[in-house]
Amino acid sequence: MTDAELTARLRGNILDFKLLQARHGPLRMRELPGVRAFALPSPLANVFQQQVLYENPQALAESLAPLEAWYRELGVPAWRVPVLPPGDPAAEAVLRHAGHRAEDAITGMGLPLTHPLAPRLPPGITLEHPDDLDAVLELNGLAYGRDNVGAYTGWRTGPLPSTHLHAVVVREAGRALACGVSFEQGDTAGIYLVATHPDARRRGLGALVMHGLHADAHARGRSVAVLQASVMGLGLYQRLGYRDLGGWTNWVRRAG
Incomplete structure (x- = not known):
């Protein structure tokens, strides 16, 4: 492609x-x-x-x-x-x-989802698929500032606003530490709202989130993942094999 x-x-x-x-x-x-x-x-x-x-x-x-x-x-x-x-x-x-x-x-950035790796969870770490975005938006507010999640008012509780939207949250001892969502249309998974708690960076949790999003999207029939990279996340996406567009x-x- x-x-x-x-x-x-x-x-x-x-x-x-x-x-x-x-x-x-x-x-x-x-x-x-x-x-x-x-x-x-x-x-x-x-x-x-x-x-x-x-x-x-x-x-x-x-x-x-x-x-x-x-x-x-x-x-x-x-x-x-x-x-x-x-x-x-x-x-x-x-x-x-x-x-x-x-x-x-x-x-x-873009990545063909040819053979996505399943996330390998360290002891004590769980990867969940919540039915709301409360933890996702809370982590994004902590990571990037509250003004960056204002467009999602009303998305915190209740069902996700679209059946094409899928969330992943990594937790340790019940505490949400990293997250992301995939918005899927056609053969494409758009990756958004990827964030890691400021106290939990440099532990590889962002990569766990991405592996989870990729594996899930591939299982649902998506063949490519695309995203816009922040300065903070650019190195992670490069290591995962994303192509610079x-x-x-x-x-x-x-x-x-």
């Missing part, structure tokens, strides 16, 4: 995952021809939550003015447009002309 094919699967999975958040939480969506924009109007929300996904540079160019008005109306001071494919000069020219500036980049540069528009 080519990098372009993996990138297309990652983009499609992210879009469907954002649509799920918009249907089952406070995330707002604005749809324009060839463009979907998402916003989380909250004093705690950071620019990562304010995201524009587009199909082509022309659709992006035609949407930027109404989207700026929409974000300002919601009181959102900054929003981002990840450029795809990485380094697309036409999209970058459109964004530069509209006052956006290139800031950080997020690495897209290039950096998705965030072009950010900031009010004022």
